Amino acid sequence: MYNLVEIFESLQGEGRNTGRPCVFLRFAGCNLACPWCDTDRTARFTLSLADLVREVKTFRAKSVILTGGEPTLVDGMPELVAALKREGYWIAVETNGTREPDWLAFVDYVACSPKAEYPDRLALTRADEVRVVASSEAVVAFCAAVRARLAATDYYVSPCDRDGTIDFATAKSVLARLDGWSLSVQLHKILGFR
Ligand code: SF4
Structure with missing residues (x-):
């Protein structure tokens, strides 16, 4: 059984896949407690594997984003990934990078x-894109450390959103001190879509 917060269809709002229509599966639970986190991580309902796949198929998008919370904590994820692959879905995972389960090798896109x-919690060694939230100026040193440990195609800095106030100034300042990083905004928050 899978503990979920919500399932909905929208456009990906950030990173390289911005604008891609996707079904979002938000799983409950996280192993971190970021002070600025605005994500609901409380389980609202539980579905079996068959019911979850059936629910995904009610939407039009043929891309799925496994997000959270922290989806790498979820039991039964290899079975879910295999079932969605059998149905022909493109699958992305959004993870905080604290775990590197084997099933990540079978998804199409990893955003860390x-x-x-x-x-000290970064365990992931490979991803397609990396997004670091510019929660303070000290993030510059963290980004350099991340780049040395986590291989990816794209590296992004995202403005920190604290209670609806988006701190673009710190993100801009951080980016000015980094090479090879670019800005990723949370377009869904700016444009007001989910
Ligand atoms: S890792 Fe993500 S979901 Fe977990 S506490 Fe931090 S911001 Fe929230």
Whole structure:
């Protein structure tokens, strides 16, 4: 059984896949507690594997984003990934990078958002994109450490959102001191879509 917060269809709002129509599966639970986190991580309902796949198929998008919370904590993820692959879905995972389960090798896209507040928790070694939230100026050193440990195609800095106030100034300042990083905004928050 899978503990979920919500399932909905929208456009990916950040990173390289911005604008891609996707079904979002938000799983409950996280192993971190970032001070600025605005994500609901409380389980709202539980579904079996068959019911979860059936629910995904009610939406039009043929891409799925496994997010959270922290989806790498979820039991039964290899079975879910295999079932969605059998149905022809493109699958992305959004992870905080604290775990590197084997099933990540079978998804199409890994977006990792390691947290500067937990510099020693980064376990992931490969991803497609990395997004670091610019929660303070100190993130510059963290980004350099992340780049040395986590191989990815794209590296992004995201403005920190504290209670609806988006801190673009710190993100801009951080980016000015880094090479090879670019800005990723949370377009869904700016444009007001989910
Ligand atoms: S890793 Fe993500 S979901 Fe977990 S506490 Fe941090 S911001 Fe929230």
